[in-house]
Amino acid sequence: MMSPPDDKPIPMSPSSETAAASPSPASAMEAFKDDLLKPYPKKVARKREKQIVVNQNKPNISLPQIQANVRTIPGIITQRGCTYAGCKGVVLGPTRDIVNITHGPIGCGYYSWLTRRNQTKPPTDSDENFIPYCFSTDMQDEQIIFGGEKKLKAAIQEAFDLFHPKAIAVFSTCPVGLIGDDVHAVTREMKEKLGINVFGFSCEGYKGVSQSAGHHIANNQLFKHVIGRNNTPHPGKYKINLLGEYNIGGDSFVIEELLERCGISLVATFSGNSTIDAFENAHVADLNTVMCHRSINYVAEMIEKKYGIPWIKVNFIGAKSTAKSLRKIAEYFGKQELTDRVENVLSEEMPAVFEVQNEIRKRCQGKTAMLFVGGSRAHHYQDLFEEIGMKTVAAGYEFAHRDDYEGRRVLPDITVDADSRNIEELHVDPDSDLYNPRKTPAQLEILKKQGVEVAGYEGMMAQMDDQSLVLDDISHHETERLIAHFKPAVFCAGIKEKYAVQKMGVPCKQLHSYDYGGPYAGFKGAVNFYREIDRMVNARVWGLIPPPWEQSAAATGSPGTLADEEDPDLPQSHARRRTPVAGSDE
């Protein structure tokens, strides 16, 4: 791996074999953790020590504490991105009818131009869709020296003159904060002048410790400038919003269709396949359902405070979770006709799903997975692996907080550090006209007794096995060691990790972009994912990597077969695979 040039390669994790052979699984995992920390300078090791946890998931024992949402260690090779990415890229990116102008040098707008795969489907060819466009003020040194407000104003005017959009949003990049451009003053002025909604985000990349700060900033501004502007009643009977679903690979399309079949009306999705009109009207829904807790729980909480709409955690990733989420929504509304309709849809969908599960489980049962991504997917996707008999041995988030690991019950114990304090916490009061609690405290209590916890999230660790490994903000070094030690059948991460992992002989599934596949949500998506993982972990190519002349003597003279003994360098799941013989079907 990290062999210095002109030198012999350093043997990979020399102590890992002994750790793996150790009799006590508890001490083995702790020993592995110690080994992981060894190359770090002391100060770094002390910090990482708290962000790497051997899970304790036993009855009557509370989950161990993990350190999360803390500064990234410089030089460590992190997966994380910045606040701008979380704000413009993640939360606002999927909305099709806002002209999103990046205020800054060209790069930030360029890299967030169409790269996140949030699909959108305008109802007609003439409806607005600005997603294929990149708008930037392309800041030059002149603006760095003399300020960029004038150019920003002109850019907003030009965007208006060209497109006459319903709304224009402005996203600040790093230098904007430093040179002191007041984007909010500029957007206020232009809003007055143009008569459309114009608003800004102070989402400079250096704020916070990861994308997470950008989500929070996006939530705040959506709440301040957009939600609640349109009080038109929505005709639906069971009206919900879907929060934290970004329509990667068409996930929202699947969920939209499913909800419709159940008779549930979707007022707004934040923000997959969304429009600003839907955002403005979101407060007329009667329930907020939260997919990605990390990126959007702020909006859910603020809407609850201001308008009295409760929120529940849902998960449409995995067939079981999808069914559970639909039932949860039905229970919340408590109407038999809705329950019946949901059950009807489930009975239509589930047999086909079970059939594929059974077929694929034969080939995937007992294999292992690792998931290091995002702020909810590393948890949600464990369900899908479970459904085909695969076990998650290690997982972690890129930018989550302690509550996403340990559950919301730890919220009061989370220390607010300087980095979090920099992100505005909006003070929200009930709206004097529109506050209307959809459920009384007594009704909420009854729901809780039925197992529908309102405003609750259990977190990732409660679902993970005892002695599994949980790592927050994993580094490249740790990724490499984990793969060498555990040899998982599949590793889930993002584009930056993808090819390094695959070069180690292990297939890597991107859970940000879905490797340009999907959808993976709902029942249809679950089936897609089972088949995708089956394809990946059972692909013949992984058994073809060592040339035949480097395999053991048993293979020579008999092309197409692999030696019986395992290649110690190959991941366990592939080592036993035989090189396919032409015409044979394994």
Place this chain on the structure above:
Amino acid sequence: MLLRHTPTEILERSALTINPAKTCQPIGAMYAALGIHGCLPHSHGSQGCCSYHRSTLTRHYKEPVMAATSSFTEGSSVFGGQANLLQAIENMFSVYDPQVIAVHTTCLSETIGDDIPQIVDKARADGKIPAGRHVIHANTPSYVGSHVTGFANMAKGIVDYLAGGDDLPKNKQQLNLIPGWVEPADMRELKRLTRLMGFDPITFPDTSDVLDAPQTGKHAFYPKGGVTPAQMARTGASIATIALGPTTAGPAARALENKCNVAAHVLGLPIGLRATDRFIAELRKLNGGFVPPEVLDERGRLLDMITDMHQYFYQKRVALWGDPDQLVALSEFFLDLDMTPAYIVTGTPGKKFLARIAEVLGEQIRATQVRQGPQADMFLLHQWIKNKPVDLLMGNTYGKYIARDENTPFVRHGFPILDRVGHADFPTVGYRGALRLLEMILNIFMDRQDRNAPEESFELVM
């Protein structure tokens, strides 16, 4: 229509860039730094920059792109990033053991005014840089130039920090080769041609065997390719430096001339017939006047394809967007095919580009619309196309939206290519590279003709 809001009527803009034909400096610096053996590129700024650059390079190459970041926070933005960079240097050497750390700046650290050499000196004084290891740097403010400038600046940084050997006796076989921003396959091809011409090139930056690493089941954190510091320390003994691409490779070649007194020969990128001819002619001047028969045969095969297939090229109008060195070379090549470079757009600023384009286009310039710099973007290019269509689009992946909307044949070339493969594996430089370009262009023209032909004129032989 995906670009449904692009109007035919052109409104001059002065502030808003739409669908840019450039990106920012640091990504070029990161790409160049990957062309040093055993090097860990380091982005001194917010961690998003590093993440975006690694992601874009990875999507283009489908290869691991390792790089670290200073992970600025609000505090570092106020007080400067010295503490972050010092800690990063210590961590990188402890955990990843690089031979070279190549630091580039970002708009954030440039606006703050961090002095990288001073911070590196402090790291050295504090004992954080192991003996024999190097920390080099380039200033790459994102609000100046473009990704191309960043590449040029890091290539020059390699010279500033690592070049040496002007006291060594001159080695007549040894030649410095600076390929500019081209693909790993191009670098491999340029080295092959240089060797055929009798030289032993020191090539930098050299991303071949770095960003086209083989699948072996073992990840080489530092792949085998890239120029070594030891090689750079001998560049002063070379008989000449050939820099391919005035924009990307020129500054490094001139720096090497000043530092080590090696004559800089700055040429255009050898894409196409005549640009490759000039490259070979320059090497011929230096090797005592011979061109090996293999090279002549390759040239002949290229000419053969042009003569044989000329009817498919003749008077086809092409729209080009991308980077100056590529655009100049491609324009000349298309002209040699009797094609018409109709529109040329680059977001990269720089005084000499328009003059170079004018020089290669000659009389043709009157039939060509060229735009460079601010608001020279793909939105404007698309508007031109809407006003008068073209037969071929050639540029990076972002062209696919125009290609689909306008139903126009599209050949991907340049950076980034996010949705096709082959660019890292098969060169487009040299005579053989030109042959590949022709193959790509012909295939798309002929596929189109096959698709559109009425049944009665559907041809078997073409």
